[in-house]
Amino acid sequence: MSKLILLLIxxxxxxxxxxxxxxxxxxxxxxxxxxxxxxxxxxxQYRNNQPDSALYYITKAYQICKNNQLDTLLESTYSGLxxxxxxxxxxxxxxxxxxxxxxxxxxxxDSIGLSSSYNNLGVFYDDIGERAxxxxxxxxxxxxxxxxxxxxxxxxxxxxIGLIHYKNKNYKQAEKYYRMSLSxxxxxxxxxxxxxxxxxxGILFYFEDKPQECINYFKKAAKIWKETGNVRQTxxxxxxxxxxxxxxxxxxxxxxxxxxxxxxxxKLGDVNNELYELNMLGQVYHEWGNDKKAISYYQQAYxxxxxxxARDVVVDICQNLSKIxxxxxxxxxxxxxxxxxxxxxxxxxxIEKDKxxxxxxxxxxxxxxxxxxxxxxxxxxxxxAEINKQKILNTSLIIGVFLILIVIVxxxxxxxxxxxxxxxxxxxxxxxxxxxxxxxxTNRELNQQNEEILAQRDEIEAQRDMVNxxxxxxxxxxxxxxxxxxxxxRIQNATLPSKEIxxxxxxxxxxxxxxxxxxxxxxxxxxxxxxxxxxxxxDSTGHxxxxxxxxxxGMSFLKEIIIKEYITxxxxxLRKLRKEIITTLKQKGEIxxxxxxxxxxxxxxxxxxxxxxxxxxNNPLYIISDNEIKGFSSTEGLxxxxxxxxxxxxxxxxxxAIYDKMDKFTTHEIQLNKGDQLYMxxxxxxxxxGGPKGKKFKYKAFKNLLLENAxxxxxxxxxxxxxxxxxxxxxxxxxxxxxxxxxVIGLKI
Numbered sequence: 001m002s003k004l005i006l007l008l009i010x011x012x013x014x015x016x017x018x019x020x021x022x023x024x025x026x027x028x029x030x031x032x033x034x035x036x037x038x039x040x041x042x043x044x045q046y047r048n049n050q051p052d053s054a055l056y057y058i059t060k061a062y063q064i065c066k067n068n069q070l071d072t073l074l075e076s077t078y079s080g081l082x083x084x085x086x087x088x089x090x091x092x093x094x095x096x097x098x099x100x101x102x103x104x105x106x107x108x109x110d111s112i113g114l115s116s117s118y119n120n121l122g123v124f125y126d127d128i129g130e131r132a133x134x135x136x137x138x139x140x141x142x143x144x145x146x147x148x149x150x151x152x153x154x155x156x157x158x159x160x161i162g163l164i165h166y167k168n169k170n171y172k173q174a175e176k177y178y179r180m181s182l183s184x185x186x187x188x189x190x191x192x193x194x195x196x197x198x199x200x201x202g203i204l205f206y207f208e209d210k211p212q213e214c215i216n217y218f219k220k221a222a223k224i225w226k227e228t229g230n231v232r233q234t235x236x237x238x239x240x241x242x243x244x245x246x247x248x249x250x251x252x253x254x255x256x257x258x259x260x261x262x263x264x265x266x267k268l269g270d271v272n273n274e275l276y277e278l279n280m281l282g283q284v285y286h287e288w289g290n291d292k293k294a295i296s297y298y299q300q301a302y303x304x305x306x307x308x309x310a311r312d313v314v315v316d317i318c319q320n321l322s323k324i325x326x327x328x329x330x331x332x333x334x335x336x337x338x339x340x341x342x343x344x345x346x347x348x349x350x351i352e353k354d355k356x357x358x359x360x361x362x363x364x365x366x367x368x369x370x371x372x373x374x375x376x377x378x379x380x381x382x383x384x385a386e387i388n389k390q391k392i393l394n395t396s397l398i399i400g401v402f403l404i405l406i407v408i409v410x411x412x413x414x415x416x417x418x419x420x421x422x423x424x425x426x427x428x429x430x431x432x433x434x435x436x437x438x439x440x441x442t443n444r445e446l447n448q449q450n451e452e453i454l455a456q457r458d459e460i461e462a463q464r465d466m467v468n469x470x471x472x473x474x475x476x477x478x479x480x481x482x483x484x485x486x487x488x489x490r491i492q493n494a495t496l497p498s499k500e501i502x503x504x505x506x507x508x509x510x511x512x513x514x515x516x517x518x519x520x521x522x523x524x525x526x527x528x529x530x531x532x533x534x535x536x537x538x539d540s541t542g543h544x545x546x547x548x549x550x551x552x553x554g555m556s557f558l559k560e561i562i563i564k565e566y567i568t569x570x571x572x573x574l575r576k577l578r579k580e581i582i583t584t585l586k587q588k589g590e591i592x593x594x595x596x597x598x599x600x601x602x603x604x605x606x607x608x609x610x611x612x613x614x615x616x617x618n619n620p621l622y623i624i625s626d627n628e629i630k631g632f633s634s635t636e637g638l639x640x641x642x643x644x645x646x647x648x649x650x651x652x653x654x655x656x657a658i659y660d661k662m663d664k665f666t667t668h669e670i671q672l673n674k675g676d677q678l679y680m681x682x683x684x685x686x687x688x689x690g691g692p693k694g695k696k697f698k699y700k701a702f703k704n705l706l707l708e709n710a711x712x713x714x715x716x717x718x719x720x721x722x723x724x725x726x727x728x729x730x731x732x733x734x735x736x737x738x739x740x741x742x743x744v745i746g747l748k749i
Contacts (some may be wrong), residue, residue, distance in 0.1 A: 036064040036073050043080045047087065055084045075104045075113045091128060098124055115144040116154055126167075135164045155184035159197065166200075171208050178204065186716070192233075195224040199237055213247055215241060235264035239277060246280070251288040255281065275301050275313045279553060281372060282320060291324055298324075314344045324594055342564070418600060485518045485545065492519050492548055495555055497526050505533045505607060507674075508748040510718035514684070514725075515741050521547020522682045522741035525558050531570050535745060536602040539619065539682035543659075543741045553584060554598055568600045570615035571667035578617075578656045587658035597657020601680040608674050610749065615665045616651025622679040622703065623647045624710045639703055646707045676749045677710055684742030685721070690728035694736065714746050 039061035046054035049573040058080040065074035078101035086094040098121050105113035122137035138160045145153035162177030172658035178201050185193035202217035218241045225234040242257030264276035278301035285294035298321050325334035502509040521540035540550035557580045599618035614621045624646050639646050654661050686699045709720050729736040
């Protein structure tokens with residue numbers, strides 16, 4: 001489901017007043033403490049509907065508490081500020097104030113505030129995807145609540161712990177904590193809290209593939225919220241039920257629930273959820289086969305989304321409309337909405353960058369204002385401190401004068417004793433000097449020799465210390481470089497595509513990927529667009545870190561061209577990729593210019609017609625088949641055994657980079673049959689040195705190896721490639737180093 005609503009609750013320490021006007025009347029005539037309390041309550045009233053007003057009142061409460069040292073209320077203002085900024089998506093500022101609240105709760109030994117702070121931090125870390133931290137904070141909150149036997153807080157913690165287990169797909173544990181929370185809610189008579197748990201259990205049963213139990217719990221939640229007049233939550237759970245029926249293909253029932261939810265959101269003036277329901281109704285009618293109705297609902301959502309500037313909704317709707325018009329062969333309208341989809345998506349990316357900069361500026365301003373308030377509140381303290389300091393100085397001055405007089409008397413007495421002692425010492429020194437002159441003559445030569453030995457020792461020790469310092473510096477540099485490269489490896493692995501796409505669309509496959517260093521210039525990439533799967537094996541210039549940079553560029557451009565621009569023609573893809581590489585690397589074709597670029601084989605396979613399109617930049621495509629391939633010359637690039645033939649489809653002899661020849665890339669179209677096998681690769685395997693004579697493996701041996709083992713499964717073929725390469729590098733005397741990155745992709749139709 002795309003919009004099942006999980007209810008993770010921020011706890012609050014101050015009860016919300018029911019009437020805003022009565023609160024506003026207290027601000028200007030109440031005591032200082034009452035004014036701060038009312039501002040906190042107003043923030044809670046305005047939080048969800050008027051976030052700017054909420055931030056104004058909680059900031060005012062913060063200033064009152066700081067200036068008047070109202071520490072117990074200050075703790076609540078920190079939490080209120082954090083929640084206000086969280087609702088605006090300003091997470092750095094949110095975390096700053098949540099931690100301030102936690103620190104103050106610890107200082108005040110406030111167990112209620114401490115439990116609340118731990119719970120709020122758990123919600124925050126769950127929102128940003130750090131579930132291990134979130135679970136740790138929820139457990140801490142639970143332990144404090146259990147010591148106080150605060151059942152409401154215990155139930156809240158059980159619910160939140162259950163949600164973390166749910167998100168980690170540990171459904172049994174999630175159900176256990178939900179039911180413990182529900183038991184307490186029912187014991188306390190908290191019907192709204194029980195409804196929240198029914199909703200969460202319904203979602204859980206959906207993911208456990210128990211649709212009937214899911215619907216039953218959703219209906220329990222809906223019944224409670226209808227009876228208690230909680231129309232917003234009623235609309236939410238009705239939408240959930242509608243989505244469930246939509247997922248299982250009961251479109252008429254799904255439509256009824258979506259329409260009921262839509263009417264509630266319209267009455268509430270909740271435009272965001274109204275847009276969602278309109279979009280879902282469009283999807284239901286499209287799946288139901290009524291494109292006319294689907295377009296009608298999409299158009300309603302599109303116009304309203306433009307009015308409220310909901311760009312993310314506009315993006316989804318434009319994409320849906322483009323697909324419907326394309327299915328109706330109305331290509332002009334389809335292209336119109338596809339262009340609007342691209343335009344608004346780019347606009348959203350730009351806005352997100354601006355929001356990030358604005359958040360950083362807000363954080364700076366918040367910290368700056370807090371420092372100013374701190375300075376003002378400390379002025380009175382400084383004045384009183386100056387008076388106390390003056391009193392201490394006067395007292396110290398009197399005591400100091402008395403001590404100085406004592407010191408002077410003692411000094412005079414000690415001086416007389418020292419004078420008598422010096423006279424005796426002078427007599428003794430004369431006798432010692434006579435003896436010393438006799439001894440010094442004997443020791444002079446020994447001292448000279450000793451000094452030479454010490455000088456040599458010092459020089460050796462200095463050289464040793466220098467070597468040790470250089471060794472430590474090298475080890476430190478090596479450690480930093482290793483950590484950086486390890487991190488780069490994690491980034492590169494994260495950007496490579498999941499093999500799940502190949503498993504879904506081909507009967508069998510393997511990817512043999514072996515970087516020479518930790519990170520690789522060779523890479524593989526694929527995507528599925530409509531009924532076509534695009535797959536490529538790429539050999540970037542260089543290896544290690546420079547090669548990895550090229551691979552990241554390549555993956556980024558391929559994603560842009562294929563997924564965003566919706567291009568599936570191999571020749572066009574290679575031509576656009578070449579243009580992007582030349583532009584990005586500022587290649588001009590001048591003499592002495594670095595020749596960075598890529599060699600690659602790229603296919604686009606149509607799963608409906610079994611037609612393969614291939615284009616290559618210096619890298620060929622191998623096809624192993626039991627059948628004759630139409631239009632392919634049997635005298636070129638063909639080897640065979642008794643059962644199968646290996647065909648080599650030649651590439652264009654030019655790279656993805658600036659080159660002497662900049663022709664269009666040739667796209668070959670080949671009709672394939674079930675059981676045909678495809679191989680794409682870099683030059684790493686064929687160029688590897690090894691064997692008894694330390695020579696290259698070469699492409700002829702590589703072809704024969706593939707053909708000999710083509711009757712085996714793809715996993716077994718990958719294992720044979722790996723073992724063959726390892727044995728080839730063991731040349732009988734020593735192990736040959738891997739000379740280049742290596743990638744081989746095998747696919748079976």
